[in-house]
Amino acid sequence: MRQALLIVDVxxxxxxxxxxxxxLLSLIGRMPSAATVEHHDEARTPFMRQLGWAPGTGDQSLIPADRVFVKHGYLPSAETIAYLRELAPERVLVAGIQTETCVLAAGFALFDAGLQPTLVSDLTVGSSLDPSGALGVQLWRHHFGSVIARADAMT
Structure with missing residues (x-):
């Protein structure tokens, strides 16, 4: 199966x-990969004004993906989605930080782009609201259906 990996905000x-x-490092090199990195720009996304906190402005991805894309806010950039569409995978594996927010938002963006988002449930971490990520896994299963474990991603 042709797969691609999207790593969200690690x-x-x-x-x-x-x-x-x-x-995540165990998956690098097994399939094409992309990573997103959240950079704060208050003019684009009002984290400080609305939430009273903001992500960093210059972080780098901790995972050496084939391509790394900066994003502002919850959704992956249009360039990220275009790159993944160009790969024409049968499914896009999604893993990373904040299962019920940024990871879920990536799933919606992939779905809306005509791709098959598939959550790698044991390679996600939830937010402070639900560090286990269980809520995000339930939401993902409800909206997209496709949830696997890392072992299934390697086959």
Whole structure:
């Protein structure tokens, strides 16, 4: 099966656990990959004004994906989606930080672009609201259906 991997916001600002980094590194090189990195720009996304906090402005991805795309806000950039569409995968595996927000937003963007988003449930971390990520996995299953474990991504 032709697959691509989208890694969402695994960057220093969000303090990803080492097990997440190690798990994602085990997938690098097995399929084409892209990573998003959230950079704060208050003129584009009002994190400080509305939420009272903001992600960093210059983080780099902690995962050496084939391509890294900067984003502002929850959704991956149009360039990220275009890159993944060019790869023409049968499914796009999605993993990373904040299962119920940024990861879920990536799923909607992929779905709306005609791609098959597939969550790698044991390679995601939830937000402070739900660090386990269980809520995000439930939402993903409800909206997109396709949820797998890392072991299934390697086959």
């Amino acid at each position: 960057q220093p600002t969000f303090s990803p656990p080492q097990w997440l980094i190690d798990g």
